[in-house]
Amino acid sequence: MHQTEDKQQNTAFIDGQNLYLGTKEDGWAVDHKRFRIYLKDKYGVLEAYYFLGFISEKEQHLYDKLGEAGFMLIHKEHLPTLRGAKKGNVDSDIIFEVMKKLIDRELIGKVLIVSGDGDYKKLADYLIHKGVFKKILFPNKRFASSLYMDLGREMFDYLGETDIRAKIAYAHT
DSSP states (O other), rough: OOOOSSOOOEEEEEHHHHHHHHHHHOOBOOOOOHHHHHHHHHHHHEEEEEEEESSOOOGGGHHHHHHHOOEEEEEEEGGGTTTSOOOOOOHHHHHHHHHHHTTOOOOOSSSEEEEGGGGGGHHHHHHHHTOOOOEEEESSSSSSSSGGGGGGGGGGTTTSSSSHHHHEEEEEE
């Protein structure tokens, strides 16, 4: 059993496409079950929301695996006629869900964001100001937005670092 950084129960908001593409770019893949355990053990994550682009019947196996691993899936809404042409950009959906939970006082502990996207910088600054920001986890060092570098190293980690990657990478057998 790993030691959590604090006893508080936290909430994770994961940009699924950013996580997938960022780790793929570095030549590895996340084992979602191991990743969910890591989030719980390391950061005390009680609820983990995994945001995905649009629903595709071809990806049902992935959705099932994510659910089995303990992630709550949130899909981007698209008109059926545009699903094939739209990018699965979930940035505004994540920001909306975080703010909604803050306003409705449904936020559990602190917020952990998984993405390298600079679009979450204002959200991170606001959450820090409110005292409810835990950390941002970057899937890929090269594509981690430089906007976050002024937060201080204690506010972010890179999933591709050897010790973290060893705990969450899919082990090919």
